[in-house]
Amino acid sequence: MGSNFAECHPVGFRWAMKARERGCKLIHVDPRFTRTSAMCDLHVALRAGTDIAFLGGLVNHIISHDRWFKEYVLHYTNAATIVAETFQDTEDLDGLFSGFDPESRRYDTKVWAYEGTVAGQPELDKSANQPPAKEGQPGVDFRRMPPRTDPTLQHPRCVFQILKRHYARYTPEMVSRICGCSEAQFLQVAEALCDNSGRERTSAFVYAVGWTQHTVGVQYIRTATIVQALLGNVGRPGGGILALRGHATIQGSTDIATLYNLLPGYLPAPSAQVRAHDTLEGWLANEMPTTGWWANGRKYMVSFLKAWYGAAATAENEWGYQFLPKNVGDHSHMPMFVAMHQRVLRGFMAMGQNPAVGGQNAVFQRGAMAQLEWLVVKDLFVTETADFWNAPDVEDPSAIGTEVFFFPSASVPEMDGSFTNTQRLVQWHEKAIESPGDCRSDLWFTHQLVKRLKKLYQGSTNPNDAPFLAMEWNFEEVDGEASAESVLREINGYTLPDRKLVKSFGDLRDDGSTASGAWIYTGIYPEEGRNLAAARDADEYVSLGWAFAWPANRRILYNRASADPSGRPWSDRKRYVWWDDGRREWVGYDVPDFPSTKPPTAKGVWAKGGMDALDGDAPFIMKPDGKIWLYVPSGLVDGPLPTHYEPWESPVDNALYPKHPRNPAAKTFNVVGNRYIDPGDPAFPIVISTYRLTEHHLSGAMTRWLPWLASLMPELFIEISPELAGERGITNAGWVTVATPRGAVECKALVTRRMRPFQVMGRTVHQVGMPFHWGYRGVVTGGVTNELAALVADPNVTIHEAKVFMCQVEAGRNAKAVLARLEDAPRPVPHVGRRERQAAEANIDRAIELAEAAGSPAEILVEPPFPLDQPLGVYHG
Amino acid sequence: MAKGFYTDTTICIGCKACQTACHQWNELPAVNDGQVELTGNSYDNTGRLSALDWRHVRFIEQFPEDRSQDGFLHGSRWLMMSDVCKHCVKAGCLEVCPTGAIIRTEFDSVFIQQDVCNGCRACIAACPFGVVDVGQDGKAHKCTLCYDRLQHGMEPACAQACPTDSIRFGEVSELMVLADQRVADLRAEGVPAYVYGKEEIVGGLNCFFLLVDKPEVYGMPADPRLPSDNVPEGLGLSALTAAVVAAGSVVAFRKERMDGMGGEPPPDTGPDTVPHTGPGGGSPGGGGPPPGVDLVAFMSAVHGANETARGRRAEPKAEGGCGGACGCHA
Ligand code: SF4
Helix, strand or coil: CCCCHHHHCHHHHHHHHHHHHCCCCCEEECCCCCHHHHCCCEEECCCCCCHHHHHHHHHHHHHHCCCCCHHHHHHHECCCEEECCCCCCCCCCCCCCCCEECCCCEECHHHHCECCCEECCCCECCCCCCCCCCECECCEECCCCCCCECCCCCCCCEHHHHHHHHCCCCCHHHHHHHHCCCHHHHHHHHHHHHHCCCCCCCCCEEECHHHHCCCCHHHHHHHHHHHHHHHCCCCCCCCCEEECCCCCCHHHHHHCCCCCCEEHHHEECCECCEHHHHCHHHHHHHHCCCECHHHHHHHHHHHHHHHHHHHHCCCCCHHHHHHCCCECCCCCHHHHHHHHHCCCCCEEEEECCCHHHHCCCHHHHHHHHCCCCEEEEEECCCCCCCCHHHCCCCCCHHHCCCEEEEEEECCHHHCCEEEECCCCEEEEECCCCCCCCCCECHHHHHHHHHHHHHHHCCCCCCHHHHHHHHCCCCCCEECCEECHHHHHHHHHCEECCCCCECCCHHHCCCCCCEECCCHHHCCCCCECCECHHHCECCCCCCCCCECEECCCCCCCCCHHHHECCCCCECCCCCCCEEEECCCCEEEECCCCCCCCCCCCCCCCCHHHCEHHHCCCCCCCCCCCCCCECCCCCCCCCCCCCCCCCECCCCCCCCCCCCCCCECCCCEEECCCCCCCCCCCCCCCCEEEEEECCCCCCCCCCCCCCCHHHHHHCCCCEEEECHHHHHHHCCCCCCEEEEEECCEEEEEEEEECCCCCCEEECCEEECEEEEECCCCCCCCCCCCCHHHCCCCEECCCCCCECCCCEEEEEEECCCHHHHHHHCCCCCCCCCCCCHHHHHHHHHHHHHHHHHHHHHCCCCHHHHCCCCCCCCCCCCECC | CCEEEEEEHHHCCCCCHHHHHHHHHHCCCCHHHHCCCCCCECCECCCCCCCCCCEEEEEEEECCCCCCCCCCCCCCEEEEEEEECCCECCCHHHHHCCCCCEEECCCCCEEECCCCCCCCCHHHHHCCCCCCEECCCCCEECCCCCHHHHHCCCCCHHHHHCCCCCEEEEEHHHHHHHHHHHHHHHHHCCCCCEEECCCCCCCCECCEEEECCCHHHHCCCCCCCCHHHHCCCCCCHHHHHHHHHHCCHHHHHHHHHHHHHCCCCCCCCCHHHCCCECCCCCCCCCCCCCCCCCHHHHHHHHHHHHHHHHCCCCCCCCCCCCCCCCCCCC
16 A cells, blocks of 8 residues: 555565465555556555545454454553543544644644653743654653553553544445445455464555655554554564665665754754753653663764764763754755745755755745755756756746756766665665766765865864864775765774774663764674675575665564564464574574563563563564554654544545544645645545656656656656546547646646546545656656645655645646636746845844844744745744 | 577566666667657557567556446456567568578577668568567667677576566576466466467467467467468478568568557557457457456467468367467466
């Protein structure tokens, strides 16, 4: 579900095909019949944006038909844990959980805590516009005692009973009503899943951005977690919830760490809005749980700071903690472009990113770039982003003052480096050929940039420059490029001062005697000359000798759960990791994910903290209580349980919660040219999804410039059912105009029976789909699909909702006329000349001064005190 | 030691990696530098095998008109198949080539020597599968089975690139064993699979296919004919060649072949004719049994008819007349 595996991950799909040849049953639940559906035993079409209803139906089916895996659920999940009285469910409050503040549209998540634990939502500045607590991090203070449980699962406030009540209305009829699939289809999936789970068998879910790109994206995946936990399909071979990551190393880029709110190795980035983050001790107390594996967090953080700041990181200066930049809000992509649009952000580097095409509400995003002073684009070709000032909707390019620097980039075979793939597998690749001309790798660019900046700031006494001067940067240099292996060695970590490589994160210390760039990768380079990412010794099964999977070369996380509470395999067929009584240790095919000599019968002593607090049958060691969280007491901002909310733009009412049809905590951006479509608006009656094709990659920046690939999918098209095409007089391969309040895009029609109308709550709902690979540069060009999408986001991670929104379609090439008809039509890129910019600049400096004086920089985004030629709005989040 | 491809269409995901790998290895430019129009024919935008496309992935959409809610899409399919030169055991192109440009290599593949080809186009008409095409250089081009790679112990580029192993390269006899096993497995699941390219298809195809619908659905002739099939016993091939080069029989023969294919819409009929056919239609232009109808019987009939038409093996050897060679009785 939520993935077009065959089409977007064809190489990984090889293994799905091998599994099918060996008798595995493949089911595809997806709005469209895609190349993946074509390969599956069963395709169930559902209306886009309704997966939680479908998955919630599975939860209800599993519980009400008593198909849950009792022993697994009792021991390995928080089913028995008792929740505080302050929690009230959406079923009690018409679609809201307790703790909601309608004005700020935020929840006070403290009220969802386990009974008896102090809800540790950190003290926030009033102006804080992002929740700092992350799932997996604490937020709940377990210091006092372990959470109270009722192993009989009868307590009305135990998680199991709450879960049962929460999903009781997700019946097959309700699933069918909301999703538009038939009850029979739903039941076929439910039964297949239940039949194929338990001691002898396991089932896996595979998802990708079809699940994440929603205003309830995180909760989609949470629902699958509940299903898999109830069925006992986590931590076992053939089980799991597998996230297919985007580019070849998107996994790597979150590990080490392009997200604004994470430091490498999933250490939360400090925030200026969290008072506790003012000091390292405060950060540790607030972010690192005292029980479970994360109790080791201090070692990882100190080692990380030593890797970045070397000798400048000392016990006296909190190991250089204050050198780290602190967030002042949500700096993810969309808020960043809002800030850019408001000229708060003045320079931007796009390396391997093409927001002019790939960004939601692309007209807005190009408009934002027109406000920049400078823009650096480093890419294989002169992308639409490098050429944003020359987009078709720009009337006078000379009026745009942004200075654009283009750096031609080397491509993957032209450099050493690594890919971290979906399954956390880090694979090394070697440089095969020289890059043409002046093309350089990102590593070369970054290395040279840092060297130059360090030189620039040399001798500076300005405290703002101190982090640059403190930063340790002594990678081996080969032809002006930092050696990728030397970077990997730093990521792995070493002892200080003798710089001997460490073998595992067990060797890391919190006294400054070790450094490690990202603790989870430790062990990838265990000794000189041994780069395990380059290891190529495969076997017929787990292949521990093939590359390196973090952490600790472990292939299945939480694999202690592949054995029963007493340490024996659940079944012979599914044996994977088990307790060897003779050897008194955990053994198996994989690296056990548990303290190697801690017996299954061990009793945790809570007061001791760390791993000692947990029992020998608590496999989920990254959680403070060692359990899978069916119910999430802390870490999410939009509810402890997934609930079906309609997409932000939807054709129908919410059949479950008419009063609160959409995610009440969703992030919205009330900025110019970003008008939303109200639920049920007859002017925009058609559901649209955007997506990728095999033939192109994302915004097309790597593929639309290659004639071979361009010719395979040469033009932008819309996939449309013959029924809708007939209604609108649209002919196959003829022109179509697609419109939303954000934009109008012309494309060709691909009329196909793979698309079909849905009957939802008594009416026909049409659904269309558009790939988003085209733009105005390259060998083949075409409309920018993302001009249609809105800026609106999931509140946990600020991912957009391009997988489902509403639109209108009509035959012909009428974009101009359609735009003219729209009230609040999006404006083309606003023109900002150099003189206006200089005037604005003075204002920005003044604004920053004001904001700093007020002690709450986040307010800049809310009420910029400088004049702008664009109307402004507030955004929630 | 014949080398060839076994293409299992049931695991082809239509990714076109084979097409791209072929282009790259053989340095074949994209048509019009890649600036082409959307065909509207499912996900196929290259249309056919040509002088520039030596691999071609077909997409065949089989969906009923009524796709209403309670309907499981019984019998609905999106078939994908990567087509290529069949490197026939008895190759029509080779039979008629007047210059000897087309040779059989040490791998039993059929190879066009570019420096010998004089562009007479005889081979185009003689190929029952529409594989050979003359390029802008005036010479005939088609898949070489990556002759250059084979000579260095490498497998052809397409087979190496195929992520699902839909294309397998190897010793034909060994591949056939794999294919027969796969057919048996699929049959056991109720899938009407069979091998297209056993001996009754112009004496056997070194590059053969596992199909699950009639050949025409995939744009393959049910009854491919060789030029030599039209020649009375005893008349030498050189005479045939002379005849082909000399006369209009070329046109007649080509027409016969196109009629037999039936699966390919003519390029200029416009997109509306394409792919929305119900199960009754099978596929664009196809007139055979719908998916799910007893394909075994159907194939038997086809094979029987082929042989009778050829007048070679008038007597059916086994039930159904295909001698079991097609795997349909496995
Ligand atoms: S590479 Fe393989 S899977 Fe992809 S289209 Fe070609 S034959 Fe099919």
